[in-house]
Amino acid sequence: MRFRNDLERKAFEIAQRALGTGVAVEHNKTIRIESALFPEVASFKGPPAKEIDVLAAELLGAPRIVLLVSCKLFSRRAEPAHVQEWCSVVQTMNRYADGTIYFGLILSPSGFTSGCEAWANSHNLGLIPPLKGRSQAFDESAVLSMFERSLTGLRARVRLRFDDLQTAPGFFDFIYALVRDFEGHDEATRDRRYFLMPAGWSGSFAQMYSMIGGMPIEDLVTVAGAGILILSGGLLVRFTDVRVEFGRDQSLSQGDAMTAKCGKNLEMEPCALDFVKSIVVGKPISSAGDFGTYLEVGVDGRFNLGIHPDGFHLISTEIPIDQYHP
Numbered sequence: 273m274r275f276r277n278d279l280e281r282k283a284f285e286i287a288q289r290a291l292g293t294g295v296a297v298e299h300n301k302t303i304r305i306e307s308a309l310f311p312e313v314a315s316f317k318g319p320p321a322k323e324i325d326v327l328a329a330e331l332l333g334a335p336r337i338v339l340l341v342s343c344k345l346f347s348r349r350a351e352p353a354h355v356q357e358w359c360s361v362v363q364t365m366n367r368y369a370d371g372t373i374y375f376g377l378i379l380s381p382s383g384f385t386s387g388c389e390a391w392a393n394s395h396n397l398g399l400i401p402p403l404k405g406r407s408q409a410f411d412e413s414a415v416l417s418m419f420e421r422s423l424t425g426l427r428a429r430v431r432l433r434f435d436d437l438q439t440a441p442g443f444f445d446f447i448y449a450l451v452r453d454f455e456g457h458d459e460a461t462r463d464r465r466y467f468l469m470p471a472g473w474s475g476s477f478a479q480m481y482s483m484i485g486g487m488p489i490e491d492l493v494t495v496a497g498a499g500i501l502i503l504s505g506g507l508l509v510r511f512t513d514v515r516v517e518f519g520r521d522q523s524l525s526q527g528d529a530m531t532a533k534c535g536k537n538l539e540m541e542p543c544a545l546d547f548v549k550s551i552v553v554g555k556p557i558s559s560a561g562d563f564g565t566y567l568e569v570g571v572d573g574r575f576n577l578g579i580h581p582d583g584f585h586l587i588s589t590e591i592p593i594d595q596y597h598p
Contacts (some may be wrong), residue, residue, distance in 0.1 A: 273297060276325065279345040282416055283379055287329045287341075290423035294330030301326055324361060329423070332430045336372045339426065340365065344380035352387040354378070359395035373434065375443050377422070381415040396440035398422065398447030417471045418451040425450045465562075469519035480518045481560045483507060489552050489571065492545060492584055495527025499579040501569070503557070511567045511579045533583035540585060548586045552577050 273296075275281040280297060287295040301324045327341040342358045344350045355378060362376030377398035378384075389403045400418045401410045410418075429437070429446065437443045466475040484503055491502040501509040508524040510517040517524055532545040552571045559570030567579045570589070578585035 274299075277343075277345050279379070279381065279412075280325075280327070280343050283327055283341065283343050283419060286416060286420045287327060287423060290420055291329050291331065291427055295327070297325075297327050299325045326361075331375075331427050332434075337430050337434060338372055338374050339423075340374055340376050342376075342378045344378060344382070346380065346382045349383040349385045350378065350380040350388060351385050352391055354380075355384070355388045355391040355395075355397065355399075358397055359391055362397065363395060373438065375426075375437065377447065379415070379419055381410070381412045383410070393441045393444050396438075396443045398443055400447065400451060402448050402452050413472075417473065420471050421473070422447055422450050465514070465516055467515060467517045469517050469521035469524060471519075475518070477516075477560075477562055480509065480516065483518060484509060484557050484560070484569070486556050486558075488554055488556050489577075491553065492532070492549055493525055494530045494532040494545075494583055495525070496530055497581055498527060499532070499581055499584060500525050501577075501579055509567070509579070512581050513565075516562070516567060530582065533580070535583075535585045536587070538587060543586070545584070548577070548584050551575060551586060 273284065275284065275297065276299060284295060284297050325342070327343060329339045329341065331337040331339055340358075340362055342354075342361075344354055358376050358378055362374050365372075365374040375398070376396075377400065378392070379400050381401075383401055384399055384403050386403070388399065391397070392399050392403075400422060401415050402418075426446070437446055464474045466477060466480055467473065468475040468479065484501075484507060487503040487505060487507055489501065490504055493500040493502060498510050498512045500511075502525065503509070506520040506522070508518065508521065510524040534543050534545050534548050535541060536543045536547070552575060555572035555575075557569050557571065558573045561568045563578075565580070566585075569577050569579070571577050574589055576587045576589055578587075
């Protein structure tokens with residue numbers, strides 16, 4: 273796959289991660305319409321005069337729903353002409369579609385000028401970043417996080433219902449509702465503890481447990497400043513003094529390897545990491561609790577495994593506990 277710039281590459285990788293297969297980037301594409309007695313071609317010339325670069329992502333197979341994304345890498349904000357162009361693309365594709373439903377979205381990390389919203393609203397295009405918020409300046413990482421959230425939310429939404437999104441401004445409003453909370457995101461996360469990775473979204477204890485509950489433990493790792501719980505299905509939980517990061521992000525296990533400090537039983541007798549692993553690996557998470565200086569998970573309803581920034585502890589919950597000395 274060839275990309276015109278780094279933005280296109282990042283958008284493509286995010287779309288693949290969020291949607292799986294069915295994602296493609298095409299340059300200078302001449303879009304052939306689906307229903308016609310004779311082959312017709314929509315070239316979309318006219319102001320501004322340029323051919324179409326498109327990231328196409330299939331959201332649903334039956335009926336077929338495709339998202340057409342225009343990636344705008346500008347040094348200044350996109351202007352109404354750039355939005356008008358995509359209005360023409362999506363409008364024409366839907367007019368001549370033979371069973372396929374097309375939605376249009378414009379990704380512009382530099383933002384949009386005020387005239388763009390009217391065009392996007394009336395022609396039902398999604399804009400990322402949003403234009404309605406007080407702050408209209410976002411860094412690229414925040415804009416890409418908005419894009420990933422939009423794809424994930426949109427894919428789930430069309431599986432439930434999509435007909436109301438087809439009428440303006442249904443799709444425009446849906447995308448805006450998904451990303452409007454990014455305004456003030458940095459301020460909101462300063463006092464937060466839980467973060468869903470790799471996007472870095474502010475999360476919660478409940479969200480973390482909903483992902484890890486019932487998942488078998490595969491490994492325990494310590495790196496400089498963090499204890500890491502590795503679960504099946506590519507899930508990881510990384511605990512530090514100030515953050516709990518969780519998600520399907522292998523970078524959570526990165527860092528300088530450290531020797532884990534481990535303890536067992538209520539007395540926290542020193543023990544080896546291999547001993548702790550021999551008890552918990554292969555067993556499912558059955559509960560969890562956040563105790564500030566450490567995170568503790570129940571294992572198989574029989575043990576409590578504590579995750580510290582520098583190691584782990586293991587306590588049996590079998591009764592009588594004072595008689596349990598492995």
